[in-house]
Amino acid sequence: MPALTTPAAARQTGTPPGTQPRPAPRKIPWRARLRRDRVLILMTVPALALLGVFGYTPMLGLVMAFQDYDLYDGFAHSPWVGLANFQQLLTDPSFWHAFWNTLELFSVQLVLFFPAPIALAILLDSLLSRRLRSFIQGVVTLPHFFSWVMVITIFQQMLGGTGLLDTFLRQHGVTNPFNIMVDPSTFKFLVSSQLIWKEAGWSMIVYLAALAAISPSLYEAAAVDGAGWARRLRHITLPGLKGITILLLILNLGYALTFGFEQMLIQRGAVGPGASEVITTFSYEFGIVQGNFSYGAAAGLFLGVTSLILILAANKVAHLFGEDGLYRR
Amino acid sequence: MATTIEVAPAAGARRRNPKRPIWQEQPSAAGQGAKTGTILVILALILIPMYSIVLTSFSTQGSVNIAGGLVIVPHGLTLNAYKLIIGGGVVGRALIISLAITTVGTAVSMVVTVLAAYGLSRQGSFGHNTILWLMLITMFFNGGIIPLFLVVSALGGYDQYWALILPSAVSVFNIIVMRAFFTNTASDIIESARIDGAGDWTILRRIVLPMSKAVTAVIALFYAVGYWNSWFNVLLFMPADSVRWPLQMVMYDYVTEGMTMPGSGTTGIGQYVGSQQIAPLSLQMAVVALTVVPVLIAYPFVQKHFTKGVLLGAIKG
Numbered sequence A: 001m002p003a004l005t006t007p008a009a010a011r012q013t014g015t016p017p018g019t020q021p022r023p024a025p026r027k028i029p030w031r032a033r034l035r036r037d038r039v040l041i042l043m044t045v046p047a048l049a050l051l052g053v054f055g056y057t058p059m060l061g062l063v064m065a066f067q068d069y070d071l072y073d074g075f076a077h078s079p080w081v082g083l084a085n086f087q088q089l090l091t092d093p094s095f096w097h098a099f100w101n102t103l104e105l106f107s108v109q110l111v112l113f114f115p116a117p118i119a120l121a122i123l124l125d126s127l128l129s130r131r132l133r134s135f136i137q138g139v140v141t142l143p144h145f146f147s148w149v150m151v152i153t154i155f156q157q158m159l160g161g162t163g164l165l166d167t168f169l170r171q172h173g174v175t176n177p178f179n180i181m182v183d184p185s186t187f188k189f190l191v192s193s194q195l196i197w198k199e200a201g202w203s204m205i206v207y208l209a210a211l212a213a214i215s216p217s218l219y220e221a222a223a224v225d226g227a228g229w230a231r232r233l234r235h236i237t238l239p240g241l242k243g244i245t246i247l248l249l250i251l252n253l254g255y256a257l258t259f260g261f262e263q264m265l266i267q268r269g270a271v272g273p274g275a276s277e278v279i280t281t282f283s284y285e286f287g288i289v290q291g292n293f294s295y296g297a298a299a300g301l302f303l304g305v306t307s308l309i310l311i312l313a314a315n316k317v318a319h320l321f322g323e324d325g326l327y328r329r
Numbered sequence B: 001m002a003t004t005i006e007v008a009p010a011a012g013a014r015r016r017n018p019k020r021p022i023w024q025e026q027p028s029a030a031g032q033g034a035k036t037g038t039i040l041v042i043l044a045l046i047l048i049p050m051y052s053i054v055l056t057s058f059s060t061q062g063s064v065n066i067a068g069g070l071v072i073v074p075h076g077l078t079l080n081a082y083k084l085i086i087g088g089g090v091v092g093r094a095l096i097i098s099l100a101i102t103t104v105g106t107a108v109s110m111v112v113t114v115l116a117a118y119g120l121s122r123q124g125s126f127g128h129n130t131i132l133w134l135m136l137i138t139m140f141f142n143g144g145i146i147p148l149f150l151v152v153s154a155l156g157g158y159d160q161y162w163a164l165i166l167p168s169a170v171s172v173f174n175i176i177v178m179r180a181f182f183t184n185t186a187s188d189i190i191e192s193a194r195i196d197g198a199g200d201w202t203i204l205r206r207i208v209l210p211m212s213k214a215v216t217a218v219i220a221l222f223y224a225v226g227y228w229n230s231w232f233n234v235l236l237f238m239p240a241d242s243v244r245w246p247l248q249m250v251m252y253d254y255v256t257e258g259m260t261m262p263g264s265g266t267t268g269i270g271q272y273v274g275s276q277q278i279a280p281l282s283l284q285m286a287v288v289a290l291t292v293v294p295v296l297i298a299y300p301f302v303q304k305h306f307t308k309g310v311l312l313g314a315i316k317g
Helices: A007-011 A030-036 A036-066 A084-088 A093-112 A115-125 A130-145 A148-159 A164-171 A184-212 A216-224 A231-252 A261-271 A281-290 A293-320 B003-011 B029-057 B061-067 B082-085 B089-119 B126-138 B143-152 B162-168 B172-185 B187-195 B200-211 B213-229 B234-235 B247-256 B280-303 B306-316
Strands: B271-273 B277-278
Touching: A030 A036, A030 A084, A030 A093, A030 A261, A036 A084, A036 B089, A036 B143, A036 B162, A036 B200, A036 B280, A084 A293, A093 A115, A093 A184, A093 A281, A115 A184, A115 A231, A115 B029, A130 A184, A130 B029, A130 B280, A148 A164, A148 A184, A148 A261, A148 B029, A148 B213, A148 B280, A164 A293, A184 A231, A184 A261, A216 A231, A231 A293, A231 B089, A261 B234, A281 A293, A281 B143, A293 B126, A293 B143, B003 B234, B029 B280, B061 B280, B082 B089, B082 B234, B082 B277, B089 B162, B089 B172, B089 B200, B089 B213, B089 B247, B089 B280, B126 B172, B162 B213, B172 B187, B172 B213, B187 B200, B200 B213, B213 B234, B213 B280, B234 B247, B247 B280, B277 B280
Parallel strands: none
Antiparallel strands: B271 B277
16 A cells, blocks of 8 residues: 655665666666656746745744734744743643633544444445445535535534424424534534534545455354354454554554644534634634734644644554554654 | 445344344344434434535525524425526535636645655655655744745735635645655566566556546545635635635625625525515525535545555544
8 A cells, every 4th residue: 555655765775676677776876866856857847836835934033933024014023032932832721721621622533433434334344235235435524515605504504503303493483492512511512513524424435445454264264163243243343343443542542632623613603612713723813803813823833833743643653563654654 | 325324223123133243142132222312413413414514505485594504304406596596696606616626736735755766665765865855844843924925925816816726835744655655565566677678658657547446536625625625725815806706705794794795796684586585595505505515526436446445544634
């Protein structure tokens, strides 16, 4: 399976199997290599230019987190304030609220969402009819391609006030039905169910592939030895999914602080910041909406650095488990 | 659709399904029933909302009144909501804008991605490692929303359509996936073509691209869906000018937030096509339906490649 290959890994792998081993690159003078590969380099220029302007320039722009940035003074003339923005950030109760809320929402979503695609994959894999299987797969995968605005609109029309369920309940004598779309106390379950509705089918595909890789002879041998379906599930199916499950779990942890930005932002108005504020929406709200650019950028820098550490740590853990992770060792 | 679903209970009948492996025991009627029920519930959770939304968009004012909201049982059907949208106003324009952004954006992204993926596909070429690292770093760290907003604004992108395309035009992840495909699958043929004296442009156009139709289709779909679904960058870069909004933003404002659209002929209650009134809800649901339709059209064409595309991608990210 083609993996993301870092240059370090490329050096280890050397030439791909089946090709004539080329002379080691360093024996050719660099001028000759430059001339030989100039077309290849030219081809990467558009991508590099776009990443330079919209990827690297904003990174440089993060110096504003150490300034009191003013739109009219720009980076060059805004006064430097050192760590004042971070000092303010780390003593700001609404920032810490956003921080803990991020972790809470993430944990609840992870616990509720994670088993869903696995269960779905096992269910689908047990179906005998191929046509039925691919029909169901087509249906459950579809919501992955909907935008968050779309998913939330659909939820709102189904479960919200004057929505389908609400209307039905009112017509059947319930006087004041519960409106989950605007209730802060159940927000974590709402966002989890939205995530399951949208992504469970898509995440399932990976598990389906892992299930297909389990040899049928294992099941057959177990059945002959008298193992019923429950024991086959426990001793063959679940162990067969263990590797990929651990890998996906670890990689998910790397995004613990940056997940769900649009999902939370769209619903911020309906349930209020108390339940829906995460660090990303905090940064947007203070930086862009309230125009306090430096403060928002300080939150953004905090987020970027902690996320980077999380992602690198998650991959480290994946490597310890003997998996490839997002990149190889 | 209904016939396909009804196959499931039949399979649970006492006669043994010939497809069932010989070692597998016949499931109990209760177990089979529970499984069928679960599947029907899962399908209903996805299909009923979509059915109801589409039906409501085609429903008359009277039909919406009878239902008291979203329509499940059709009473009267009409095309009026769509006629009003096609007839002009914000929604019709937003549809065209969204289609244009998606088309142009996908084209730009694909050109940049294919070129970069091919440019990086040859192991040990000059600057290969440096360029790859420069790209990978942006996957792990970025400046965040605020500096990006200021950079785009400084370049004059505020309220410009290019601000909805260029900042998100390159996905390093897609470049890596495509590059992996080029190096792993096509490297032998690329090598022999090079020995035969073909230049890189020729190899890319005549050999690599025809060989990688599946991966190209999947990545193009990912880009297209990304552009079609993008909403936050509109909020960020052109929040004010509702006449120039793409469809997602119109849906957000008009349906999700329940705002009325100024100066557009879609102001709340009392829409008329000729002498017939249109239920505002039908109009809203027509917006939702129109937002889904292009996805539904593109979906079957690429669905068969998904497993391959996902395996290339999702496991690693």
